[in-house]
Amino acid sequence: MGVKNQKIKVINHIDELFNQIDISSNRNISFHHHLRNGDYVINYVLDKYKKEKVQGINLFPSAIFPNYSSILDLIKNGQINNITTNYINGPVAEFITHNGLPGKLKMQTHGGRARAIIEGKSEIDIAFIAVPYVNHFGDAVGFLGPNKCGSLGYAIPDSIHAKIKVLVTDNLINIEIPNPEISGENIDYILLVDQIGDTQGIVSGTTEITKNPIGVKIAKNTSILLNELGLIKEGFSFQSGAGGVSLRVTKDVKDIMIKKNIKASFFSGGITKYHVEMLEEGLVEKLYDVQCFDLEAIESLKRNKMHLPISASRYANPENKDQVIKDLDIVILGATEIDYNFNVNVTTDSHQTLIGGSGGHSDTASESKVCIIVSPLIKGRIPVIKDRVTTITTLGKNIDCLVTERGIAINPLRKDLIKKLKNTKLKIYPIQELASIAYGFTNIPKDIVKRDKIIGEVEDRTYEIIDYIYQV
Amino acid sequence: MSRSYLFIPGNTPSMIQNLDVFDSDVIIIDFEDSVTSYDKDSARTLIKNFLSKYSYDEVEIFVRINSYDSRYFHDDINALANLDISGYVLPKASVKGIRMLNKLSNKPIIPIVESPMALLLVEDIAKEKNVVALIFGAEDYTKELGIKRTLEATEILYARSIIAITANAYNIDAIDTPYTNKDDDKGLLLDATNALNLGFTSKASIHPNQIDIINQVFAPSLEEITEAKRIVKKSEETNKGAFSLDGKMIDLPIIEKAKKVLEKAKKYNL
Amino acid sequence: MKASAGSLESSDCLITITKSNKLEIVIESVVLKQFGDQIKEVILNTLKDNNIAKMHVVCLDKGALDYTIKSRLETAIKRMGESHE
Numbered sequence A: 001m002g003v004k005n006q007k008i009k010v011i012n013h014i015d016e017l018f019n020q021i022d023i024s025s026n027r028n029i030s031f032h033h034h035l036r037n038g039d040y041v042i043n044y045v046l047d048k049y050k051k052e053k054v055q056g057i058n059l060f061p062s063a064i065f066p067n068y069s070s071i072l073d074l075i076k077n078g079q080i081n082n083i084t085t086n087y088i089n090g091p092v093a094e095f096i097t098h099n100g101l102p103g104k105l106k107m108q109t110h111g112g113r114a115r116a117i118i119e120g121k122s123e124i125d126i127a128f129i130a131v132p133y134v135n136h137f138g139d140a141v142g143f144l145g146p147n148k149c150g151s152l153g154y155a156i157p158d159s160i161h162a163k164i165k166v167l168v169t170d171n172l173i174n175i176e177i178p179n180p181e182i183s184g185e186n187i188d189y190i191l192l193v194d195q196i197g198d199t200q201g202i203v204s205g206t207t208e209i210t211k212n213p214i215g216v217k218i219a220k221n222t223s224i225l226l227n228e229l230g231l232i233k234e235g236f237s238f239q240s241g242a243g244g245v246s247l248r249v250t251k252d253v254k255d256i257m258i259k260k261n262i263k264a265s266f267f268s269g270g271i272t273k274y275h276v277e278m279l280e281e282g283l284v285e286k287l288y289d290v291q292c293f294d295l296e297a298i299e300s301l302k303r304n305k306m307h308l309p310i311s312a313s314r315y316a317n318p319e320n321k322d323q324v325i326k327d328l329d330i331v332i333l334g335a336t337e338i339d340y341n342f343n344v345n346v347t348t349d350s351h352q353t354l355i356g357g358s359g360g361h362s363d364t365a366s367e368s369k370v371c372i373i374v375s376p377l378i379k380g381r382i383p384v385i386k387d388r389v390t391t392i393t394t395l396g397k398n399i400d401c402l403v404t405e406r407g408i409a410i411n412p413l414r415k416d417l418i419k420k421l422k423n424t425k426l427k428i429y430p431i432q433e434l435a436s437i438a439y440g441f442t443n444i445p446k447d448i449v450k451r452d453k454i455i456g457e458v459e460d461r462t463y464e465i466i467d468y469i470y471q472v
Numbered sequence B: 001m002s003r004s005y006l007f008i009p010g011n012t013p014s015m016i017q018n019l020d021v022f023d024s025d026v027i028i029i030d031f032e033d034s035v036t037s038y039d040k041d042s043a044r045t046l047i048k049n050f051l052s053k054y055s056y057d058e059v060e061i062f063v064r065i066n067s068y069d070s071r072y073f074h075d076d077i078n079a080l081a082n083l084d085i086s087g088y089v090l091p092k093a094s095v096k097g098i099r100m101l102n103k104l105s106n107k108p109i110i111p112i113v114e115s116p117m118a119l120l121l122v123e124d125i126a127k128e129k130n131v132v133a134l135i136f137g138a139e140d141y142t143k144e145l146g147i148k149r150t151l152e153a154t155e156i157l158y159a160r161s162i163i164a165i166t167a168n169a170y171n172i173d174a175i176d177t178p179y180t181n182k183d184d185d186k187g188l189l190l191d192a193t194n195a196l197n198l199g200f201t202s203k204a205s206i207h208p209n210q211i212d213i214i215n216q217v218f219a220p221s222l223e224e225i226t227e228a229k230r231i232v233k234k235s236e237e238t239n240k241g242a243f244s245l246d247g248k249m250i251d252l253p254i255i256e257k258a259k260k261v262l263e264k265a266k267k268y269n270l
Numbered sequence C: 001m002k003a004s005a006g007s008l009e010s011s012d013c014l015i016t017i018t019k020s021n022k023l024e025i026v027i028e029s030v031v032l033k034q035f036g037d038q039i040k041e042v043i044l045n046t047l048k049d050n051n052i053a054k055m056h057v058v059c060l061d062k063g064a065l066d067y068t069i070k071s072r073l074e075t076a077i078k079r080m081g082e083s084h085e
Helices: A014-020 A041-051 A069-076 A091-099 A110-118 A153-161 A213-228 A244-260 A273-280 A295-303 A312-316 A361-367 A415-420 A431-442 B037-053 B073-080 B095-104 B116-120 B122-127 B138-145 B154-169 B185-198 B208-218 B222-238 B252-267 C032-049 C066-084
Strands: A009-011 A028-031 A057-061 A080-085 A105-107 A126-130 A133-135 A164-169 A189-192 A237-240 A264-271 A284-292 A307-309 A330-333 A337-339 A370-374 A401-403 A408-410 A454-459 A465-470 B004-009 B026-030 B060-064 B087-090 B109-113 B133-136 B173-176 B202-205 B243-245 B248-250 C002-006 C013-018 C023-029 C055-061
Touching: A009 A014, A014 A041, A014 A189, A028 A041, A041 A069, A041 A126, A041 A164, A057 A069, A069 A080, A069 A091, A091 A454, A110 A153, A110 A312, A110 A361, A126 A153, A133 A164, A153 A164, A153 A284, A153 A312, A213 A244, A213 A370, A213 A401, A213 B208, A237 A244, A244 A273, A244 A330, A244 A370, A264 A273, A273 A284, A273 A295, A284 A295, A284 A312, A295 A307, A312 A361, A330 A361, A408 A431, B004 B208, B037 B073, B037 C066, B073 B095, B087 B095, B095 B109, B095 B122, B109 B116, B109 B122, B116 B122, B116 B138, B116 B154, B122 B133, B122 B154, B133 B154, B138 B154, B154 B173, B154 B185, B173 B185, B185 B208, B202 B208, B222 B243, B222 B248, B222 B252, C002 C066, C013 C066, C023 C032, C032 C055, C032 C066, C055 C066
Parallel strands: A009 A189, A028 A057, A028 A126, A057 A080, A080 A105, A105 A454, A126 A164, A164 A189, A237 A264, A237 A330, A264 A284, A284 A307, A330 A370, A370 A401, B004 B026, B004 B202, B026 B060, B060 B087, B087 B109, B109 B133, B133 B173, B173 B202, C023 C055
Antiparallel strands: A401 A408, A454 A465, B243 B248, C002 C013, C013 C055
C-alpha cells in the first residue's frame, strides 16, 4: 500500500470482495453522496450487507437521499446501529424521526465530517467510493465518464483515511489521469459494477432561480443590504446555496457587479450553471467546487481551468490551514426556522421531522465575514422566527442577518453592521419585532416540540454537541 | 404621481395578503378578468374581510370592479362601500359607466380605455368627475380592432399617444398598458421607456416581478431631480413668473413640472 | 343541502358545509397541530355571527389566515342560502 502507479486489485463482483475482507470486524462503513438521488452504489453495496445479514453496522454516508432505500431496509432489520451523516432527507429520515436507531444519529457538518475522519474521531473501516472515471492505478476524477457526478470533494478524506478503500466504478480505463482528485496510492480495491448511478439524478429540484415574487423580493432586499454594507467590492468572495432565493441573490449581485465593474475573487461550495456563467463571463476568478449541483457545472470542470474541485477538508475543515472558506466574505444560507438568539434550524421541519442537516451551513456561517439567512417571513402560516428553534443546526453567534420579504433583522452582536446601516432605507427591525409582524398575520402557533426521548445529536465542526434530536 | 400599478387577482389570498411587499405604488385588486363568474361573490367577501382587518399606509389600493353593464357591477360596489380604498378602476371606459359609478360613490375613478370607441371619446372620459387617471388596455383594444400586437408596438402608437396627450392636457395620470411577457425584462424596459417618452406617467402590470423596472423607468432621474431643484430654487429667489437659467427661458409650466418632479422624488425617497 | 367556497391553493382553504341536525366541524390542515384550535374558533365564531347552531362543516386548510377561513365560510353560507330560494 501507499505506492504510486501500482496496479490496484480489481474485483468483479461484490461477493468476491466479501470473501477478501472480514466484513463483520469492519463494521464502520462510509459512502459519499455526489451522485445524490441518482446513486446506485449505496443500494448495491448495502443489499449485499442485507443478504449477508451483517449486524451492528455503523454507517458514515456524507448524506442520505430519498433513493437510498437499502438503508431503510437495514434499519428495519435491526442491522444498523449508528448513523453519522451531514444531511438526511426522505423515507430514512422519516423513519428515524419516529423510531430512532439502536444507537444514535449524529449530524455533522461537511467540514466537521472531514475533520473527524482525518483526526481519527470517526474511524472508517471500509470506504465504498463511487467513481465515474478511474484507471488501473486507482487514480480517479468525478467529472468524466458516462455517469459523471462532478467534484468528488466529500469522498477525499475517506479515500485517504479509511482503513480499507474501495473504489466502485463502471468505467475502468487504461490511461493516465493528470491531477486526479482521488490518488491511487491509497486505494486497496477497485470494484466493478454495471452502473454506479444516473447522472441526471444529481440535479435537485432547487437549482433554478426563483420567480416567486416573495423570493424575488427577499433576494432584492439581500442584494441591497450587501451593497449598503459595502461588501460587493473588487476581489470579494461569495457563496450561496442552490436554493431558488439564494440563486436569485447571486443573480442580483451579478447585476450590481456588472454595473459597478467589479470582479470577485472566488465563489465556493456547491456550484451551479449560474456560477459557471459568471466564471466564463470573467466576473469571478475562481470556483472552489466541493459539489456539483447540475450537469453544466460538471461539464465546466472539464473545460475551465479555474473551476477547481476541492476536498471537503480543504473546503471547510477548521483545522486545515488552507481552508477555503476562512477567506469567505459573504455566505447566503436558508433556514427552516430561526430564533430570537439567531440560532438556525435546517435539520428538522415544523413538525420536528428530519428533513436535512447542516451540510456546509454551520461551516460557512462560522467562517464567513458576513452570514445572511434568507427566508420568507411566513411559510404556509408558520412564521420562520421562533423563540427557540426545534433543532439548532448553526449557532446564533455565527449568524449575522436575517432577510425576509417584510424586513431585516441584524444580530445585535454585530454592532459594526448595525452602525453601517444607520442611514439605510431598508426596513430593519429587532428580530422579536419582525416576529410580531409575522404573528400579526398568523397569530402565535402552538409549541408542539417534543423533547422526551433523545435519538440523536448535532455535532458542530468544533466537536461541540450543540443540540439533540428527539423522537416524535 | 404614482409610477406603478399592479393588478392582483381578487380571490387569491396568497397574493392579497402580500400586496404591500411587491413595491408597487398602487395595487389594483381585481374583481374582473382574473376572477371567474362562479367566484365573484367569494372575492368580494374575501376582500371585504381582508380590508376590514388590515390597513396600509405605504401603498394605495384601488379595486377593479366589473364593468357597469355586467351583472356584478352593483354587488361589487356594495361590497366595497365602507372599505378604506383609494378608488375604483373601471374597465371598458365609457362616459355612461363613469356617471353610473359617480352616482353610487364619490371616490376617484381610473377608467381603462380599451376599445376604439373609448379611444375616440377619450377626452370626454378624461373630463368626467372623479377621473384621476387613464389606463390604456391594449389587449382588448387590439382584439377589438382584430390586429396582432408586436414587439415594436407600432400598432398601438396612435392610441398610446392620444391617451398620454389627453391625460396630460387634463392634468391626470397616464397609465400605460401592461407588458404581457412576464419573463422578458429587456422587452419590459424598452416598452416602458417608449411609454415614458410618449408622455405616460406610469405603467400597469400584471406581474409583481415587473414592478422594479417600472418604478425605475417612471421615477425622475438624478439629473432631472437636480435640474428641478435648481429651477424651483431660482423661481423662489427671483419671485418672477419667468426667468432664464443657463440661457434657457423658464416659465410657469416648466416651474410647475419641476415641482412635480420634486414631489415625486420626495414621495419615493429618491 | 350542500355548498362550498375556497380552494386548495397555498394560503387558502376549501370549506364545504352540509345541512345537519347537529354541529360538526372537521378540519384537515397542514398546520393542524399549531393552529387547529384557532381554525376551529374562527369557524365557530363565524357560524355564531350568522346565527347558525347546527351544521356539518369540513375545512380543508392549506395554511389560510383567519380572514380567509372566515371569508370562505361566509361565502359558503351565503351560497347555501341562495340555492335554498
